[in-house]
Amino acid sequence: MKNQLFLLLFLLGFAPLGAQKLDLTQLEGLKIRSIGPAGMSGRVTAIDVWLGDPEMIYVGTASGGVWRSRSGGVTWEPIFDEAPVASIGAIAVNQKNPDEIWVGTGEGNPRNTQNSGQGLFKTIDGGKTWTCVGLEDTRVIHRIILHRDDPNTVFVAALGSAWGPNPERGVFKSTDGGKSWRKVLFVNDSTGCADLVIDPRNPNKFLAAMWEYGRKPWTFHSGGPGSGIFVSFDGGESWKKRSSEDGLPKGDLGRIGLAIAPSKPDIVYALVEAKENALYKSTDGGFKWRKVSTDDNIGNRPFYYSDIFVDPHNENRVFSLWSILSKSEDGGKSWSPWVGWKVHPDHHAFWV
Structure with a gap:
């Protein structure tokens, strides 16, 4: 963890404390640990950080809105309480203008406790005011x-209604800037976009993971020909689907998580x-x-846990989020638990 800040947020909420400033050098050599107070705010579902000042962290939660830390995670404040919705699925900070923040609502982990959203919101004043910009x-x-x-x-990757x-x-x-929208990838009315990644070298190249799914009060259907x-x-103007002829599994697929090695x-992982x-x-x-691994430590319940991440400086260091946090150091071939749990956490968001 030397010279890097690994931020992991569990199934915890946040309660503001007295303002403190964090010296990041004090974290070198420390073991990873929870930094959120115990106030319940729902699963943490999204994280983004302004790279101009990595102490400026934004997180979204399943049922508690958006929170900001100006101190590298020591203290937190809610900044989305005036919005008409509290379920968050995505956050993106404009790295050239940190006062511009985008928030996608509706949790993207469709278990039976999932809350739906009310579209895409945007602030241009650092979270003081928010405007719905559609969808x-x-x-x-x-x-x-x-x-x-x-x-x-x-x-924007939209999963659509689970119900x-x-x-x-x-x-x-x-x-x-969100004044108007075009749908550029659509499969059918039961298939949404579960993940979307961009090539950091080429802003016109995207990979999208489409997922056919549906929930009922008594059951859940994951997978189909649309995935x-x-x-x-x-x-995004045109797309080509990869298939079993390209090395992917035969038959209907379910949820897919994607990660590009910066x-x-x-090198792309799925x-x-x-x-x-x-x-x-x-x-x-x-x-x-x-196929590189079927290791049990990659995770389970793929409809609920599907997020993977790659170390930006090491293409062979891969992280998988589920009830524990697992890590691979050999390009995904073998896995071991990196962060265990003494309470029951749901890991859905990560930033490295």
Whole structure:
């Protein structure tokens, strides 16, 4: 953990404490631990950090709105309480203008306690005021990506309603800062976008994980012909689906989590729900895939736990979030628990 700040937030909420300043050098060599007070605010579902000052951290929760820390996680304050919705699925900070923050509402982990959202919100004054900028009928927004060179170009991954078919799901794109939206990837009215990643070298290249799913009060359906990995090279205007001919599992797929290695973007990981759940890896940017692990320490309950992350400086160090936090140091081949648990945490958000 030397020279890096690993931030992990559990199934905990936040209660503001007296203002303190954190000296990050004091964290070197410390074991990872919970930094949230015990006030209940729901699962932490989203994290983003302003890279200009890594002490400025934003988190979203399943039922407690959006919280901000100006002290690297020592103290927290709520900044979304005046909004009409408290269930959060995604957060994105404009790295060129940290006063501009985007929040997608509706938790993206559709267990039976999930709350739906009311669209996409935006602030341009650091969270003092918020405006809904559309996509109200998507119900669940799980990812937001801002174009690195043009923050008026925004991509949104919408899962759609868990409780029934609706056409307001898939990948949406705005080129005017959220004033208008176009649906650029749509499969069917039961298939939403469970994950969306961008190539850090090429802002026009995307990989999307589409997921066909549906929930009833008495059961849950995960998977179908609509699920799969889609690739775009033209800013989302056209997409090509990868298949079993490219090395992915045969048959219907379920939920898929994606992660691109920032240090070597040709390396992409996919945690795939299938007849045999497994981690797949691509070394050519998402064209061809091979299965690298079925280790039990990758996780379970893929409809609920599917997020994976790659160390930005080491393409072989991969993290998988579930009831524990697991880590691989060999490119996903083997896994071991990195952070265990003494209470029951649900790990759904991570920043490294």
